[in-house]
Amino acid sequence: MRKKILIIDDDPDFREAVSSFLEINGFEVVQAENGARGLRMAKRERPDLVIMDIIMDERTEGFFAIQELRRSPGMSGVPVFVLSSIYSRIEDFTIAPERAWLEHDEFLAKPVNLNALLSRIRRRLESEEESGGAVTPLGET
Amino acid sequence: MDESPHGEMPGVPRRLDPHPPRIVVIDDDYAMRLSCRQILAKSGYQVETFEDGAHGLDSILTTKPDLVVVDLKMPGISGMEVISRVKEIDPLIVIVVITGYPTIGSAVDAIKSGAFDFLPKPFTPDELRLVAKRALERRRLLLESSRLEFEREFLKRRFVTFVSHQLKTPLVAIHQYLEVLERMEDAPDTATKRREWHQRCLKRTDGLLAIIDDWLTLSEIETSDLARRRVSVNLGEILSGILDVYEELAAESDVELTLDLAEDPLLVRGDPNCVSVLFDNLIVNAIKYNRAGGDVRVSGERVGGEVIVAVSDTGVGIPEKYRTFLFDEFFRVGGDAARKTGGTGLGLPICKRIVSELGGKIEVESEEGVGSTFKVWLPVYRDDAGLQAEEEAAARSSDIGVGASK
Numbered sequence: 001m002r003k004k005i006l007i008i009d010d011d012p013d014f015r016e017a018v019s020s021f022l023e024i025n026g027f028e029v030v031q032a033e034n035g036a037r038g039l040r041m042a043k044r045e046r047p048d049l050v051i052m053d054i055i056m057d058e059r060t061e062g063f064f065a066i067q068e069l070r071r072s073p074g075m076s077g078v079p080v081f082v083l084s085s086i087y088s089r090i091e092d093f094t095i096a097p098e099r100a101w102l103e104h105d106e107f108l109a110k111p112v113n114l115n116a117l118l119s120r121i122r123r124r125l126e127s128e129e130e131s132g133g134a135v136t137p138l139g140e141t
Numbered sequence: 142m143d144e145s146p147h148g149e150m151p152g153v154p155r156r157l158d159p160h161p162p163r164i165v166v167i168d169d170d171y172a173m174r175l176s177c178r179q180i181l182a183k184s185g186y187q188v189e190t191f192e193d194g195a196h197g198l199d200s201i202l203t204t205k206p207d208l209v210v211v212d213l214k215m216p217g218i219s220g221m222e223v224i225s226r227v228k229e230i231d232p233l234i235v236i237v238v239i240t241g242y243p244t245i246g247s248a249v250d251a252i253k254s255g256a257f258d259f260l261p262k263p264f265t266p267d268e269l270r271l272v273a274k275r276a277l278e279r280r281r282l283l284l285e286s287s288r289l290e291f292e293r294e295f296l297k298r299r300f301v302t303f304v305s306h307q308l309k310t311p312l313v314a315i316h317q318y319l320e321v322l323e324r325m326e327d328a329p330d331t332a333t334k335r336r337e338w339h340q341r342c343l344k345r346t347d348g349l350l351a352i353i354d355d356w357l358t359l360s361e362i363e364t365s366d367l368a369r370r371r372v373s374v375n376l377g378e379i380l381s382g383i384l385d386v387y388e389e390l391a392a393e394s395d396v397e398l399t400l401d402l403a404e405d406p407l408l409v410r411g412d413p414n415c416v417s418v419l420f421d422n423l424i425v426n427a428i429k430y431n432r433a434g435g436d437v438r439v440s441g442e443r444v445g446g447e448v449i450v451a452v453s454d455t456g457v458g459i460p461e462k463y464r465t466f467l468f469d470e471f472f473r474v475g476g477d478a479a480r481k482t483g484g485t486g487l488g489l490p491i492c493k494r495i496v497s498e499l500g501g502k503i504e505v506e507s508e509e510g511v512g513s514t515f516k517v518w519l520p521v522y523r524d525d526a527g528l529q530a531e532e533e534a535a536a537r538s539s540d541i542g543v544g545a546s547k
Contacts, residue, residue: 013317016341017320021317021325064288085310085313111316114320115324
């Protein structure tokens with residue numbers, strides 16, 4: 001069965017480019033343009049992995065969306081990849097993934113190298129499969 | 142990923158869950174715990190009960206509930222102690238105390254030390270439900286305002302980060318398009334996508350140029366390069382010039398433009414270029430954030446030493462919680478409408494800076510679903526004999542700026 005990826009990002013062009021690329025590579029992709037819609041979509045679509053932006057309608061929206069996702073029944077173990085341009089090259093803005101309010105699994109700076117993204121997603125989903133989808137919210141860091 | 146020594150963030154306020162509100166009840170009386178649980182669960186809340194403060198606090202620390210209902214008089218950790226510990230854990234958790242009539246004085250103390258409300262024993266199910274409902278409403282407001290405040294603080298401290306983020310966003314989109322175009326070379330039937338994405342890339346470069354232009358305008362106003370002159374500015378000329386420029390845009394958007402000045406000429410004292418940029422921004426917004434079949438009404442009148450200009454639209458309006466942030470750089474009122482209009486997020490900050498440079502003020506009135514009115518106060522131009530001719534000559538020579546501010 002094709003794996004499903006949810007992209008939560010407010011930039012329609014970014015979503016279009018990345019989802020087209022992932023679809024070419026055999027994934028099913030669903031999209032949401034803000035945190036609230038993303039959460040509803042996550043509950044309905046049950047994605048295998050979430051790609052999350054940080055600065056959306058509100059400047060820290062991604063933070064809140066991750067917190068809520070982690071606290072939603074059945075969603076706490078879904079891998080979350082944060083893709084944002086805010087941290088890149090800003091040294092004092094590193095956020096440790098184990099921060100309770102931002103438990104992401106991977107961080108990738110935008111623009112993202114699409115092949116690198118693809119291999120990270122595949123690796124992550126394979127390890128999920130091996131562990132039988134066990135809940136490992138902190139993941140490989 | 143290493144934790145940076147500078148990575149300290151204040152506690153990020155949480156949003157109220159889409160899940161049922163969670164309530165912790167702490168009371169040493171078994172019957173009381175049982176009935177509280179039943180009553181509150183019936184209202185759809187998620188309830189946990191504990192027989193003493195220690196267990197209750199353990200749970201509160203990990204689950205961070207929305208509301209804590211605590212008996213003041215318990216063996217072990219007292220209710221008062223629980224209040225202060227909960228406030229340490231998370232000041233946004235709302236606390237209600239349960240108290241017997243003889244201890245009503247301590248209920249007052251409890252409120253002084255941070256409890257939101259109290260419930261004297263014995264109480265009816267309705268009384269408990271009402272208090273819980275009000276407390277949860279309080280919780281919602283606390284979360285909402287702390288979240289917006291957090292964002293504002295976050296922006297202030299990371300301003301450079303956000304400016305670069307705004308500049309990077311279009312570049313990121315363009316980069317990803319180019320990358321995916323390169324990688325899908327062998328895929329069949331890509332001609333349509335290719336054309337579409339090409340167009341999008343062009344659009345995004347235009348958007349980026351607009352942001353950079355606005356950003357420059359903003360800094361020019363700050364360094365007073367743009368707001369240097371103080372001459373007589375004829376508002377009628379400027380406003381009708383701007384409306385002429387946007388007649389076509391308005392027609393496309395099915396929006397009607399009207400200008401209504403109480404006197405003509407209506408003269409303000411300022412820099413014509415600046416005044417022009419100011420109203421250009423307000424009028425464009427009023428057209429863009431309008432509805433099909435709507436109106437934009439620009440009116441002006443003199444009141445004492447000031448001229449008041451109002452730019453009204455019939456758009457969706459601005460929710461109250463956003464209004465204080467409206468003039469902040471890069472603040473966009475959320476939602477699809479804002480996204481589609483594709484502004485730079487700098488228009489209103491530019492207006493605010495111009496107005497304050499010119500010694501006036503700007504305010505917004507808005508009603509959701511009805512529309513918004515931006516009101517601008519500017520100093521009236523006073524006829525000083527001798528200076529007048531000179532200044533008017535200067536104003537005329539600067540008319541080239543009118544309407545050409547985009």
